[in-house]
Amino acid sequence: DQQVKQNSPSLSVQEGRISILNCDYTNSMFDYFLWYKKYPAEGPTFLISISSIKDKNEDGRFTVFLNKSAKHLSLHIVPSQPGDSAVYFCAASPPSGNTGKLIFGQGTTLQVKP
């Protein structure tokens, strides 16, 4: 049973445009969500997070939106740059509030074309 789902395996956008990556979850008790970026053969790099008590968090070009009623979160990257090309994972922290155990989606490969 996949509790965190990224239904789009890939996304291609033009440089300078907006990239929107989506993530759905099934457990309404998740209380913390994170986005990671990953290059092949490297560890994931933390991008941005959001607590379940918020609906938006912004950090530079990255904004995460959380819709608790829809159990959906999205990552917006504006403007997109070629260096953003990577695999993006969303992750959820179980209700204990302990980020030592994260449940990951399957990832979305973003390609930003120059």
Place this chain on the structure above:
Amino acid sequence: KAGVTQTPRYLIKTRGQQVTLSCSPISGHRSVSWYQQTPGQGLQFLFEYFSETQRNKGNFPGRFSGRQFSNSRSEMNVSTLELGDSALYLCASSLSNTEAFFGQGTRLTVV
């Protein structure tokens, strides 16, 4: 501040052997978690250690084990290796309720 360090970066082992991977967390981080990444299964949680105690465990067989030392460094061990254990093994460290930071990973190939 140094990041999470995993050693070795690459490892080739034969079926039936055992392997030990090492992880040094970010200074001050007491939680160390291990994940397995494979093409088919994505990133899957193995276990988490906090203050030398296993705090969480994923759905992996008993061949996968770990431990944490008093300096928060952690090791994971896989015994009786199978071909399917070939994967990128990732270690992450965190303070209790904050973001987890990952190391570069250890690429294990079982032949």
